[in-house]
């Protein structure tokens with residue numbers, strides 16, 4: 001069977017640690033210009049855009065794991081899904097904290113007004129809120145407690161979060177719609193893949209159920 005990456009590499013002891021460090025790269029790239037004292041025309045916008053972009057990218061990467069596993073016959077990729085999802089949440093927390101601390105300076109009344117009155121903030125808030133229960137229940141203990149089926153149903157909220165994330169992005173750009181549309185296409189393909197996969201499995205089950213049952217042939221004495 002052809003695979004692009006050797007399974008042995010994917011199951012290696014250090015792979016998760018390397019991926020973890022790579023996932024911290026975007027944070028370093030946001031902090032670095034401040035550490036170096038570079039001139040940043042609009043620091044708040046710089047942080048808000050950096051953290052927002054990476055939240056969306058990590059959501060897309062998390063959603064891409066299942067299609068990539070199936071397409072390239074790499075079941076080992078599942079090891080990284082939880083980490084990628086938690087990094088999406090981590091960058092979303094940074095993104096929201098930037099808004100809370102530097103944009104609104106903890107003015108809860110202003111924040112509520114924003115959530116209520118500005119549709120792009122409303123959907124962003126929804127996208128973020130949906131990720132909270134997913135992050136909390138991402139542990140093996142919670143999978144056991146909820147049961148696999150209920151856990152999977154709950155974690156489908158990531159699809160809605162990603163869709164809201166894209167709408168949030170699209171609504172806040174004025175004219176440069178190319179990038180949000182690109183993310184919309186990516187999320188669309190990843191969700192369409194799941195619908196296709198579900199339809200295929202349903203058809204297979206229906207065909208298997210419709211197939212004539214074989215009755216065991218009695219041995220002729």
Ligand code: HEM
Pocket residue numbers: 045048049050051052053055056092095096099103121124125126127128131161165166168169172
């Ligand atoms: C999963 C949740 C979220 C995702 C995926 C997300 C994603 C993004 C993206 C991609 C951008 C644009 C970055 C760019 O232009 O390069 C952005 C900007 C922004 N987001 Fe979010 N966001 C989320 C949640 C939130 C929340 C909860 C808030 C606040 C309540 C928020 C407030 C903002 C603000 C104020 C901007 C900047 C708008 C501007 O510069 O005009 N976002 N977000």
